[in-house]
Amino acid sequence: MSEALQTQEVGSLAKPDWRVAVIADKPIDNDSYQTLETWNQDYGFFETPTYGQDVLRSAQTEFADRNRYSPDTKARIRDLAAVYATRLQEFAGLDIVYDGEQDRAEMYQHSIARTNGFEWRGRVRAFDTKSYKKAACVDEPSISEPWHSDEVTRLQSLTDKDIKVPITGAYTLAAWSYDEHFDNRVDLVRALARNVIRPNIEALLAQGAHWIQIDEPAATTVPGEVPLFVESFNESVRGLAGKFSVHLCFSDYTQLLPHIEQLENCSQLSLEFANRDARSLGTAAADRPAYEVLKDITRYAPGTSIGLGVVSVHEDAVEPVELVRDRILRAVDIVGDPALIYPSPDCGLRTRSWPVAYNKLLAVAHGSRLAREQV
């Protein structure tokens, strides 16, 4: 039996201000030095309080001379952001980590920018003030080279923790794009799974990654197309030797239920729950309405582990650890085996500041410890 209630991230963290400044070829704020020192002195990320400041200083000097940053400097800043993002998750106490997707602009944009056969069409609002760049498929999709290899190689040298690699799935890439080539989403999804996602996964496995999380937030948005999502997942991983999971969020999971058992080689469903749950404490069914769907999930997919969203990613208020504990205990009560429960944030925390994200991950870890004492 594997260890119970292992905690995990889901993917993204925000990019620190100094990383954003360098991406945009804008000056790095002097406050950035203090920010790094705070993480080291107050949280203990690195013994040397000034760790990484030399990279910032060198970048500042270069910008003062040339009014822009060289590709080498941008890469060093990116790597420093990945180092700190990884530390943040380790020090929050997560068992399974990634690097906060510091290489990626955004889950859709990063993938499409590296996929042949797409052209950008412009920005579209997602909600509130959040937007994303949207592209159109104009030719047969393909890749020139796999695009997650460098970040995984770097992360393997940064941490001894287990690593879970998030990769945006074929169905979501298709659903969030305009189709100007196939005139048929089925063919677009199949082409993306076969020509784009599968080769990326094969490359990751070849370099030693063993757990790939396929992000498919769009999976259940068109009920009639859920079988197409399932087909694309299977096409992406069929016959490959690795551990595979799928992440969905902000969706109607019941649409997936009749099709869950058709998912091949899927060991975990990572789902958002906290966003739609009540805020008061308690472990009864009435106290935890968002988690009731687990009854059906467990019935349709017995033995599949659950990436259990226990903190919301769309509000700054940090959940009390007792609330996190109760959400986990309710899930354990329904699923039965605590080894099948992986407490997580609802989704990537990229819309929260690092202090908020850190405290939410801390709540995930502490709440899990409290729950572990009771199961």
Add this chain to the structure above:
Amino acid sequence: MSELLIESAVHGIAPRSDQLLTLGGDVERGRATQANFDEQVAIETADWLALQAEAGITYPEDGKLRWQDHLRPIVAATDGFAPGIDEAPVTRWYDSNTFYRQPTITGDLEFNPKEFTEQVGPLGGNVSLLAPDTFASLCRNEFDGIPADRNVWRLYTDILAHLEDNGVKRVLFENYLPGSLQATPLESLERHADWFADLQLVLLTHPKEGGVVSFPIEPAKNIGLTIRPETLAHILKTVPDYLQPELKGVELIRPIIDATTTRLEQSTLYDEELRVLAQYEFGRVTLTHSLDLERLPLAYAQEKVKRLGELAYQAQEKVAGL
């Protein structure tokens, strides 16, 4: 020669420019002020209206650029919802990569017109809102005193009266509920239509998979109907003879522009379709777009509006020749 009148309507939330999208984020991070944002909204609203005027759109709308989603300004201006709508659960908006904040009904819904005006700014002559039944279905209901749909309809009574008092002449209800018009949305509209004597209410449905507008129905005289584009001619051909008089004079809303694709529509209404429409003596056909144009980047949405105007003009020319 047919007397069928072909008109055009733009509705819903329009796309924000890159500048406005960036400004919105900057306001959130304290890098710009709300006044900066409002100023840009005013500029882009004027541009959006000018574009529609140039395209010859019969029923233009202001694009709702201040609306964070379809429900937010109404919720913010109404007592009876749980406080803190800006932090409410983020919930996927149907089959899209867009989201809304889900309101929770906790009591009798009481509309505050002054707050609503502050939220949405000045209103034009044409306004689109979620259909009340759709609005209710998108809320979480924690109030036992009255069913959610009745509670929301009562709220809408006040909203519509407020709109009427402020010079709004036409309200288009966007109905996302699956299924047919035999269900509650149309019945609700008919039940309440008499309360708003000078307002023209129009129901635009967004049928889901398998959803087809169905007959028999008995439309009130000031209520428009939507027919799913690809089934229009087929449905009308199958209308029983005894129901045909019911259709006379009714406005038909025909989504002809697809808001989910960047491709520009190349054809106008099929000739066969126009002949059928004329045969049933609809009062007028209003061409529009399928969903909010916010699903497209601004430049593509602008082209779609222009094409909508062109298609309406071409269709009217064809009708004249029938």
